[in-house]
Amino acid sequence: MDNQEQAAMLLLSMGENGASQVMAHLDRNDVEHLSYKMAHLSAITQHEAEAVLNRFFRRYAEQAGIARASRAYLQKTLDLALGDRVAKSLIDSIYGDEIKTLVKRLEWVDAKLLARELLHEHVQLQAVMLGLLPPETAAQVLQHLPQANQDEVLIRIAQLGELERDVVDELRQLVERCMLMAMEKSHTQVAGVRQVADILNRFEGNREQLMQMIRIYDKRLASDVADNMFDFIILGRQKAEVLQDIIGAVDADTLALALKGIDPELKRTLLDALPKRMSSAIETQSDALGGVPLSQANEARRQIMDTAKEMMENGEIELQLFEEQVVE
Known part of the structure; x- marks a missing residue:
């Protein structure tokens, strides 16, 4: 097992509470x-599990046994020695700005939701917020802000330095509002449609019959479900010639990346649809990539499905979202 797999096994062995704290x-x-x-x-x-646990406890035993001082301990000690404001500045320089930890919670909030809330704030506060978010999240939020102001936000981010206490307090209030809004906003319908699509994509029974029942109930809902069924997994039930057309419209780098981490049976189906020499080259290229971030592999798969959907809409291919019943 690689390091991440060993870490995953260790977390699973801790149980829900222990793993969640880590x-x-x-x-x-x-x-x-x-x-x-x-x-x-x-x-x-059992041998692999014992090896991972032994490695962990061996590394643990090698530590000196002196735990680092907690933030709370240092805060209390330095408050007494230096006073609150001086201690606060020193603590922040040691542990990093406290607001970064607070803003980190927003990584899990929908980017559109954050952008809508930021629209009501001064551009300087927008810059502070985006400056503290991870670059990937900040880029997604920036895309949903007015295009006319995007350059100004970026310039202000570049000019950011030490934050004044009143700005930190204002930002803390903004983060709390964003979190409350995220909890109050219901995404049940969107998530529900996607969930139905994912269920149908993996359902072994008669998908067409279920879709027909949904159409009878609500044609628009059925259309939304169908749109969400453009999942990479459906390529496994396409005809070889359809797969060849789709793969032919995708560059080799994207395909090699998309193959990382997918079900072995699906991977073999896609590779078998290609000419033998090309299949071997793509598989070799994919293996040579080694470990890749899951987000990159998912993005490559999304690009391929966008291409497949466009080709279907243009009448270039007939893409089966589900197998229809066959009659003699």
């Missing part, structure tokens, strides 16, 4: 990668 200290990418690994771990032998 993951609370990780950034979003690490949480996503470890969650993916945890979900896909299988057939761990």
Whole structure:
């Protein structure tokens, strides 16, 4: 097992409470990668489990046994020695600005939702917020802000320095409002439609019959479900000639990246649809990539499905979202 798989196995062995406390200290990418690994771990032998646990406890035993001072401990000690304001500045320089931890919670809030809330704020506060968010999240929020102001926001981010206490307090209030708004806003319908699409994509029974029942109930809802069924998994039930047309419209780098981490049976179906020499080259290129961020592999798969959808809408291919019943 690689390091991430070993970490995933260790977290699983801790139980829900222990694992959640550890993951609370990780950034979003690490949480996503470890969650993916945890979900896909299988057939761990007793020997492998013992090796991982022994490695962990061996590393633990090598530590000096002197734990670092907690932030609360240093805060109380320095408050007494230096006074509140001086101690606060020193603590922030040691542990990083407290507001960064607060803003980190917004990584899980929808970018459109954050942008809508930021629209009501002064551009300087917008810049401070985006300056503290991870670049990936900040870029997504920026895309949903008015295009005319995007350059000004970026310039102000570049000019940011130490934040005044009143700005920190204002930002804290903004973060709390964003979190409250995110909890209050219901995304049930969108999530529900996507969930139905994911269920149908993986359903082994008669998908067409279920879709027909949804159409009878609500044609628009059925259309939304169908739109959400453009998942990479459906390529596994396409005819070889359809797969060849789709793959032919995608560059080799994107395809090699999209193959990372997918179901082995689906991977073999896609590769078998290609000429033997091309299939071998793509597989070799994919293997040579080594470990890649899950977000990059998902983006490559999304690009391929966007291409497939466009080709279907243009009448270039007939894409089966589900197998229809066959009659003699």
